[in-house]
Amino acid sequence: MSRTQAPADPVELQQRLLIAADLDLAVADARLADRFPGAPATRQPVxxxxxxxxxxxxxxxxxxxxxxxxxxxxxxxxxxxxxxxxxxxxxxxxxxxxxxxxxxxxxxxxxxxxxxxxxxxxxxxxxxxxxxxxxxxxxxxxxxxxxxxxxxxxxxxxxxxxxxxxxxxxxxxxxxxxxxxxxxxxxxxxxxxxxxxxxxxxxxxxxxxxxxxxxxxxxxxxxxxxxxxxxxxxxxxxxxxxxxxxxxxxxxxxxxxxxxxxxxxxxxxxxxxxxxxxxxxxxxxxxxxxxxxxxxxxxxxxxxxxxxxxxxxxxxxxxxxxxxxxxxxxxxxxxxxxxxxxxxxxxxxxxxxxxxxxxxxxxxRSLPTACARIAAYLGTTPSGGTVATGYLDEPATARALADFCVRALDCGAATDREVHELAGVSRPELEALRRPRPGTAL
CATH class of the missing domain: 3.20.20.60 (Phosphoenolpyruvate-binding domains)
Known part of the structure; x- marks a missing residue:
């Protein structure tokens, strides 16, 4: 850019760069989505x-x-x-x-x-x-x-x-x-x-x-x-x-x-x-x-x-x-x-x-801690458990915690009522946390 050229508009520049990046990565994005769709939504036997x-x-x-x-x-x-x-x-x-x-x-x-x-x-x-x-x-x-x-x-x-x-x-x-x-x-x-x-x-x-x-x-x-x-x-x-x-x-x-x-x-x-x-x-x-x-x-x-x-x-x-x-x-x-x-x-x-x-x-043995960490992450108020204050969990860890709880429910190690009392969330809420829709903020 010459010294006399006006600086680019940040919003217009950002949009132009985004369009270019989308074009450059379209094939790679499609391949990634096809090859790595994420964890299955179905129950896994133990x-x-x-x-x-x-x-x-x-x-x-x-x-x-x-x-x-x-x-x-x-x-x-x-x-x-x-x-x-x-x-x-x-x-x-x-x-x-x-x-x-x-x-x-x-x-x-x-x-x-x-x-x-x-x-x-x-x-x-x-x-x-x-x-x-x-x-x-x-x-x-x-x-x-x-x-x-x-x-x-x-x-x-x-x-x-x-x-x-x-x-x-x-x-x-x-x-x-x-x-x-x-x-x-x-x-x-x-x-x-x-x-x-x-x-x-x-x-x-x-x-x-x-x-x-x-x-x-x-x-x-x-x-x-x-x-x-x-x-x-x-x-x-x-x-x-x-x-x-x-x-x-x-x-x-x-x-x-x-x-x-x-x-x-x-x-x-x-x-x-x-x-x-x-x-x-x-x-x-x-x-x-x-x-x-x-x-x-x-x-x-x-x-x-x-x-x-x-x-x-x-x-x-x-x-x-x-x-x-x-x-x-x-x-x-x-x-x-x-x-x-x-x-x-x-x-x-x-x-x-x-x-x-x-x-x-x-x-x-890990369910109370997992549920307490979910409660802390989501800001819920469990009725029979505690909220973990000694953890700073990221979205990927929150997904793993929710996955842990759903697996416990699937095999019969815990009940919906127990998890709700400990974490303050229902099974559908755990499923949403476990597998968020694309573009959904956690």
């Missing part, structure tokens, strides 16, 4: 119970609940027993009496939040001659579809089928196709909550192939577009680290064309592939922590949820064996929750006891 297909029938959820309740009543007859078993494994403070009541009610009301019918590793077909295995698996697929089509189902459910690796590809596609077409044959729609799981992924091309399978099945069955969405199971080192050193799992998510709803860590396949001796394969091994940290970054903001794996130490045997397995499982569940993994696998009905004890203790 666990997935894997059962071999041959053990799944119309009454299996009720049977699982009965078995879990039997173990609960036998080994945790009251709050003192719960405290004795879990005090060292699950950090306090938490009211053992309240947790005991809540967990027992959960096992009666909704013991299984997510059921996965396993046609992969858990489906061993022991004693079935090699030449009869295809027919045997077909028979199990048809039976499961027939029985579950009219049975009470948990909020989330689905199948794990053979991977798209060459050795299992034909059988996996056959099972998935037979399962979906069988379900859709009753009326051109699928029961709600269906979640197919694609295991042992080793390449982006496998995810693209799965997307194509979903599209073809939707067309063939007359299903609405994007009815079929799926989970990707991370149980191979190749799915974490590509040959060029990049994080392949991020590419897997974005290759799914918006159909990937979850990343599930596979404890034992992944650990074994990394050369970890069987005795040390565990959810808290360093190789597991590395893989899950990469998964967490890859999934952040994409709307894809995360699930930790399982422990194969089952709560069976005598009293001390059961309690030792519960302590281990409870500690691992709490560890996962504190690291932002709000879901994990269970392999046995009695593991539901330690799953819910650890999960409820996690939410209840």
């Amino acid at each position: 666990h997935t119970l894997y059962l071999p297909a041959e053990r799944v029938h119309a009454g299996v959820v009720a049977l699982v609940g009965e078995a879990a309740l039997e173990a609960f009543d036998e080994h945790l007859p009251g709050p003192d027993a719960l405290r004795e078993v879990f005090d060292q494994a699950v950090p306090g403070p938490a009211d053992a009496r309240v947790i005991h009541t809540l967990v027992r009610a959960k096992l009666e009301r909704e013991p299984v939040e997510d059921l996965r019918i396993d046609f992969e590793d858990g489906f061993t077909q022991r004693g079935v001659p090699a030449g009869m295995r295809d027919r045997d698996e077909d028979d199990h697929v048809d039976r499961v579809v027939s029985e579950l089509s009219t049975a009470p189902l948990p909020p989330f459910w689905g199948l794990r089928f053979g991977s798209l690796e060459p050795a299992t590809r034909r059988r996996g596609i056959r099972t998935l196709t037979r399962f979906v077409t069988g379900l859709a044959a009753g009326g051109g729609s699928l029961p709600p909550g269906l979640r197919p799981t694609l295991p042992k992924v080793t390449s982006v091309d496998q995810v693209r192939a799965m997307v194509r399978l979903c599209r073809e099945l939707e067309t063939a069955c007359g299903l609405d577009e994007r009815t079929l969405r799926f989970e990707i199971q991370i149980e191979t080192p190749q799915s974490i680290c590509a040959p060029d050193g990049s994080a392949l799992v991020a590419r897997l998510v974005h290759a799914a064309d918006g159909r990937c709803i979850g990343l599930h860590y596979g404890t034992y396949d992944y650990s074994a592939a990394c050369g970890i001796a069987a005795e040390y394969q565990a959810m808290d091994h360093p190789v597991a922590d590395h893989a899950k940290a990469v998964m967490q970054v890859a999934a952040a903001g994409t709307g894809v949820t995360l699930s930790d794996g399982s422990t194969n130490r089952l709560p069976v045997g005598d009293r001390e064996d059961v309690r030792a397995a519960w302590r281990l499982h409870g500690r691992l569940v709490d560890r996962s929750l504190r690291r932002g993994y709000y879901q994990g696998w269970d392999l046995h009905p009695a593991q539901l006891v330690s799953r819910y004890v650890a999960t409820y203790a996690f939410y209840r």
